[in-house]
Amino acid sequence: GENVEQHPSTLSVQEGDSAVIKCTYSDSASNYFPWYKQELGKRPQLIIDIRSNVGEKKDQRIAVTLNKTAKHFSLHITETQPEDSAVYFCAALYYVTGNQFYFGTGTSLTVIP
């Protein structure tokens, strides 16, 4: 199966600075990579995703990059705000008998006002 590793596990930044979270995956057959934000006590929410035929995708202050050769992808948040504080999860979609999602272990982001 697939194995997804995520770093760092915790990240603190000053408000207005950028934050970068990195993930690696093991199987080159994985072709879809979503990122989720989870606030305390809430469900994970999809914030951005990227497919294997695309190298970069942006949505306002967030962006995701994918390097298929190195099998890693990253989440970039610019101009961070206190409401960006949450746990972020990366995932990779791997097809077996059906679509299976494998998740990283999460990054707890704290934005300091």
Next chain:
Amino acid sequence: DAGITQSPRHKVTETGTPVTLRCHQTENHRYMYWYRQDPGHGLRLIHYSYGVKDTDKGEVSDGYSVSRSKTEDFLLTLESATSSQTSVYFCAISGRGNNEQFFGPGTRLTVL
């Protein structure tokens, strides 16, 4: 929130008792998933379904079984609950052709 609900939202039970969690969707998505979330482990796939009566195991399936007799319902059963199954359980749906996955509100299960 993507028309997906879970019941119950909270449950406390004793070791050795059977427990069934229900996931219900109104979106007609093909795929339904059960995950457990534990500190330091992220979200781990228990079982998933790719159609009515079509299910498969995930990475942490031991001690769990599932059933899907209708498109909208996916049941997770703990035949004999153990303390190691204390966790937050999330259901998710996917399958509108774009692979986007949406999560239910979660069920907090405590096994004493």
